Amino acid sequence: MDPHLLRTFVTVVRTGSFSAAAGELGYTQAAVSQQIASLENDLKVTLLHRRPVRTTEAGARLLDHAGPILLRLQAARSEIAGLAAGPRTRLRAGASPLAAVHVAEPLAAARRAHPRLDVTVRVLPRAGIGAAVATGDLDLGLVDGIAAPSDPLRLDVPLTAVAVAERPLVVPLPVSHPLASRSRLDLRDLVDALWLDAPDTAVPLAALREAVGVRDGFRASLACDGGDLLLLLGLLGAGHGLAVLPAGAAEGGGLVEVPVGEPRIVHRTELLHPRTPDAASASFVAALT
Template sequence: MDPHLLRTFVTVVRTGSFSAAAAELGYTQAAVSQQIASLENDLKVALLHRRPVGTTEAGARLLEHAGPILLRLQAARSEIVRMSGTARARLRVGASPLASAYIADPLARARAAHPRVEAAVQVMGRAEIDVAVAAGDLDIGLVDGIAAPNDPLRLADTVPLAAVAIAERPLALVLPSAHPLASRPGADLNDLVDALWLDVPDVAVPLPALRQATGARDGFTPSLTCEGGDLPFLLALIAAGHGLAVLPAGLARGEGLAEVPVRAPRVVHRTELLHSRATDPATAAFVDALS
């Protein structure tokens, strides 16, 4: 199966039209149509409905495989380029909002050791980081999440990455200081599935992760959903009474806030550093400084 044809197929599905895919890929619309026809001829099955554009049953199944296949190819290319020593001297670091606190010092040490390196930092969503590192868009990824004590985070296993544990911290239920639960010595999240929760998935522990940790099929219903955001914004929402959140212990600073240690389920907040197995000198210096 030609990966170029597969990439065209994925782009057509994502953009929803042959013309939009052609504009993004730099082809003519006729060339995109021909590439899709070639892929269908190769597989002996129709993959797309044309009007409107949508996947057939076979196309939907191929789409499930296409993402990991293309990511693996891109990761292989990135790793081999690193090994060849022909890559540009740059250090691109991506981190989730809470994990970004670990960037400053190791970045300074890496830049001091390699003053000509082009450095860039991006704060981004947790779910994007491992894929970006695997694809070579980032050299370093810092990601956080919850796990059982001493267990690694569950990341996409499509591409092998080196993962280094940076920190493990206990979890706390963060709530307004006037909340009835604020005086409790500990919290069992299993008893709070029906509470009102803030859904700020890139900062607080995501609600699906709380359901998984407690084994709840439903519950943990968001009272307010927020895409993006940062820690001060989340704490302001909690203090104003919009809902509860689970965070690493010790972060709820400010008036009107309280922390209650999470006693059950037995999980911790974990931060990991991700990088390709082939590292350039600047990346290696960052890893050494942090780990």
Template sequence: MDTHLLRTFVAVLDHRSFSGAAKALGYTQSAVSQHVAALEADLGARLVERRPVAPTPAGTRLLEHAPALLLRLDAARADVARLHHAQPAHLTLACSAAALTSTVARALAQLRAATPLLGLEVRVLAREAVIEEVLTARADLGLVDGVAAPSDPLPLPDLGPTTTLAAAEQPLAVLFPTDHPLARRRSVRLTDLTQAQWIDAPDTAVPLDRLRAVCRTEGFRPRVRHRGTDLHGLAALAASGLGLAALPLPLAATLPGVTAVPADEPRLVHRTELVHTAHPAEPARQLVDLVAGRAATAR
């Protein structure tokens, strides 16, 4: 399967337009049509309906595989490119909104103090984007977060030749408006909140599909959808009574207008993991060592 054809196919369905894909890729519309037709001939199946543009059942199935295939190819290209470029005195850390823990922040400060000329960039992104940044060498390290049973790793996708390191485990909390009856509780059971109204905020709070999975329920249905990485905006929605959200307790306790109540039953923790390639650059390797040491001390 030609990866150029596969990228064109994905672009057509992303834009729901052959002309839109052509503009995004810098091709002519005729070339885009030829690419899709060649891919269909290769696979022996019609993949795209033309009017309107939409995936066929076979196209839908291919779309389930395409992003991971293309990402792994980009990751392989980036990994080879690292061998031919000098290691810069710069460190780029990509992290999801709730993943930058005090453990990692102190390790960053320690690294910066030891190497004053080190350039440092921190990017706050969606969880999936964090992993993509690391695999494609746009970031040296990534911090991702989620919920899991204590000491269990996060259920991350196949990352190829990369390494993950537990950076922190923290109690999980639910955000309530300060005047909510449950805000006065010492703790709440997640299993009692499955039918409550929730805010769907997959790039900031714990994703609701993950809560449904760990609690084995069809509940946790969203009342409001929040997109982006703005934690204070999420807190404002929760403070207004528009829905509940789950966050790590130390972070949740700092947000204005809400009360963070520890969550239990099932017993879960908010876990942060550091993701890096198998052969990180020197500044990244130093930060990994610092985080590992601080995480071990915290335990």
């Protein structure tokens, strides 16, 4: 399967039209149509309905595979290019907001080992960390999520993942909240409560639904975009809704952290890096493992 044709297919689906895909890719519309036809001929199935543009069942199946395939190819290209470029004097590290607490100490170790190192640190949404490392935009990244104790995060990226930390989960509540005196909480009892939709600074509501095993519930009272934890804590303290955070994240915010008792899940942080990290990245990795 030609990856160029696969990339064109993904772009057509994402943009919703052959002309928009052509503009983005720098092709003519006729060239895009020809590439889609070539891919369909190769696979011997129809992948797209043309008017309007939407995937067939086979196209939807291919789309599920396309992202990881293209990401793996880009990761291979980036890693080989890095080897060919030789030793580097820069380190580009990234972290999701709740994983950023683990950056400072290993970064100090890397700078001690490489005093002339040019360092950039970026905070990105969880979903962007793995892709940024795989494509070479970052040299390594710290990402967080929830999992059963000792289980790895489910990250579909062609990278080495190393466990960094596991912390209990809590629901931070104002002192006056009726549940603030509880010794622990069962999330199944809170399905019908109002929640803050803060996917980058708290456990995403979709992840809570999956953990509890429900399709509905965990209704959002408001959306809180971005990685500002102080804003989230302010919204929690003012009673705008609930959120699940790792223990300690709400310290100093005037909130009571009530532990999550059920289901048995933890907050987990992992370090993502290419299979063959460069010297500076290796110093960072060694400080965390």
